[in-house]
Amino acid sequence: MHREDTIAALATPLGAGALAVIRLSGPHAVEIAGKIFKGRQSLESAPPGRVLLGKMMHRGKLLDEVLCTVFRAPRSYTGENVVEISGHGGIVAATSLLRALLESGARPADPGEFTQRAFLNGKMDLTRAEAVMDLISARGEASAHAAAAQLEGRLGHAIEKLREETLTALAHLEAFIDFPDEGIDPESGAALRQRLDALQTSIKRLLSTADQGRMLREGVRLVIYGKPNAGKSSLLNLLVGYDRAMVSEIPGTTRDSIEENLTLRGMPFRIVDTAGLRESDDPLEIEGMRRTQRHLEQADVMLRIIDASTWNGETPDPLPHEIIVLNKSDLWCGGAIPEGTTPLCCLDGSGLDALVAAIMKCVRPDSLGRLDESVAINARHQHCLFRAGDFLEEAMRSLERNDAPELTSIELRSALASFGEIVGAVDTEEILGKIFSTFCIGK
Numbered sequence: 298m299h300r301e302d303t304i305a306a307l308a309t310p311l312g313a314g315a316l317a318v319i320r321l322s323g324p325h326a327v328e329i330a331g332k333i334f335k336g337r338q339s340l341e342s343a344p345p346g347r348v349l350l351g352k353m354m355h356r357g358k359l360l361d362e363v364l365c366t367v368f369r370a371p372r373s374y375t376g377e378n379v380v381e382i383s384g385h386g387g388i389v390a391a392t393s394l395l396r397a398l399l400e401s402g403a404r405p406a407d408p409g410e411f412t413q414r415a416f417l418n419g420k421m422d423l424t425r426a427e428a429v430m431d432l433i434s435a436r437g438e439a440s441a442h443a444a445a446a447q448l449e450g451r452l453g454h455a456i457e458k459l460r461e462e463t464l465t466a467l468a469h470l471e472a473f474i475d476f477p478d479e480g481i482d483p484e485s486g487a488a489l490r491q492r493l494d495a496l497q498t499s500i501k502r503l504l505s506t507a508d509q510g511r512m513l514r515e516g517v518r519l520v521i522y523g524k525p526n527a528g529k530s531s532l533l534n535l536l537v538g539y540d541r542a543m544v545s546e547i548p549g550t551t552r553d554s555i556e557e558n559l560t561l562r563g564m565p566f567r568i569v570d571t572a573g574l575r576e577s578d579d580p581l582e583i584e585g586m587r588r589t590q591r592h593l594e595q596a597d598v599m600l601r602i603i604d605a606s607t608w609n610g611e612t613p614d615p616l617p618h619e620i621i622v623l624n625k626s627d628l629w630c631g632g633a634i635p636e637g638t639t640p641l642c643c644l645d646g647s648g649l650d651a652l653v654a655a656i657m658k659c660v661r662p663d664s665l666g667r668l669d670e671s672v673a674i675n676a677r678h679q680h681c682l683f684r685a686g687d688f689l690e691e692a693m694r695s696l697e698r699n700d701a702p703e704l705t706s707i708e709l710r711s712a713l714a715s716f717g718e719i720v721g722a723v724d725t726e727e728i729l730g731k732i733f734s735t736f737c738i739g740k
């Protein structure tokens with residue numbers, strides 16, 4: 298990556314719209330945009346943050362009438378000189394303007410390169426850079442909330458605190474390295490162990506948010522299963538609001554799993570309707586049921602659908618994260634709805650609200666507290682935290698064995714590096730490449 302380059306990209310989606318925003322960042326941003334911009338005031342003389350009206354002219358042709366905003370390093374999103382050009386939306390207008398900027402000396406930005414520069418210039422730590430992407434791709438309000446909290450630095454601060462505490466423990470330990478013959482006195486040893494214990498507790502607390510983080514980013518995996526003809530596909534259709542899956546009174550209608558994305562109460566879901574489970578020697582049906590099982594193994598929430606018209610009234614014990622749904626409640630003639638089941642009628646939708654409430658309770662147990670007060674880590678953070686925890690455990694063992702303080706200190710330094718990796722304090726090209734390549738261009 299060459300930061301002496303000036304990069305340019307369309308920051309808004311390519312398509313017809315009222316406005317299109319093109320962004321330039323780099324040492325020559327103002328100069329390059331200035332070559333095309335013709336206004337009453339030149340871009341070079343524009344005060345930072347002032348919006349200038351002008352025409353964009355290139356090779357003697359008028360491209361568009363635009364508004365330009367100049368931001369001067371380091372007071373910009375990327376920490377570099379930035380020019381934002383708001384032109385008219387539309388594929389042709391936006392691309393010809395971008396082409397003119399590229400012909401005037403800018404280079405097309407790589408995916409995520411603006412945010413990567415912001416990170417490299419110290420405008421944000423890695424957790425916040427990742428939150429930018431999470432926010433852009435959020436599929437539900439809850440996901441957007443969690444991303445905004447991370448963008449605000451909530452996770453970054455939590456990790457910084459862990460790093461500081463590890464550093465304090467390290468400093469405490471290193472005091473003994475200077476006096477190798479004396480070893481660590483029992484009182485200091487106990488104090489150090491207490492510090493490491495507290496660190497492990499904090500790691501565990503953060504790790505416990507990993508599932509929540511995955512659900513917020515990728516969607517809750519909700520699997521609908523049960524015997525053939527129970528009304529599984531009818532429920533999928535009811536949830537998504539249109540005839541997504543075939544429904545018929547013939548048992549065995551659904552052969553293959555059907556997946557759909559949906560947002561329920563601000564939370565993204567991936568809903569899977571499955572082939573009904575029964576004895577069969579039809580190879581296709583057997584394969585369908587094998588797929589059902591595979592989805593069940595990965596489910597966050599399972600909806601076990603029971604057909605009220607054929608049910609014997611014995612409520613099965615629910616598995617963890619399972620809701621027993623008594624469908625076709627309109628055909629139930631066994632008196633009061635049995636406890637432990639959630640009644641539903643797919644024909645008129647009655648019972649759906651209560652079912653959705655039960656699903657949400659499964660997804661967001663009260664113990665997690667309100668979402669916007671918590672953090673939700675991603676798989677990369679989880680991996681680093683696991684490693685940090687392992688190093689701290691090693692450090693603890695080393696203390697208990699009364700090893701030379703140098704040895705314990707090596708483990709603590711490795712833990713510190715693992716925490717650092719989360720916020721990007723120890724940057725390796727490889728990690729950065731992996732993270733920012735998943736971004737969209739223009740961010």
Ligand SMILES: Nc1nc2c(ncn2[C@@H]2O[C@H](COP(=O)(O)OP(=O)(O)OP(=O)(O)O)[C@@H](O)[C@H]2O)c(=O)[nH]1
Pocket residue numbers: 524525526527528529530531532543544545546547548549550551552571572573574624625626627628641642643644
């Ligand atoms: N009376 C009544 N009929 C329902 C209800 N829900 C579904 N049905 C009917 O039950 C039959 C089976 O529905 P499906 O949704 O195809 O059932 P399924 O569980 O997907 O069945 P398979 O795909 O064969 O496993 C259809 O004729 C539906 O119209 C309900 O709440 N009440």
Ligand SMILES: [Mg+2]
Pocket residue numbers: 529530531542543544550551571
């Ligand atoms: Mg079906």
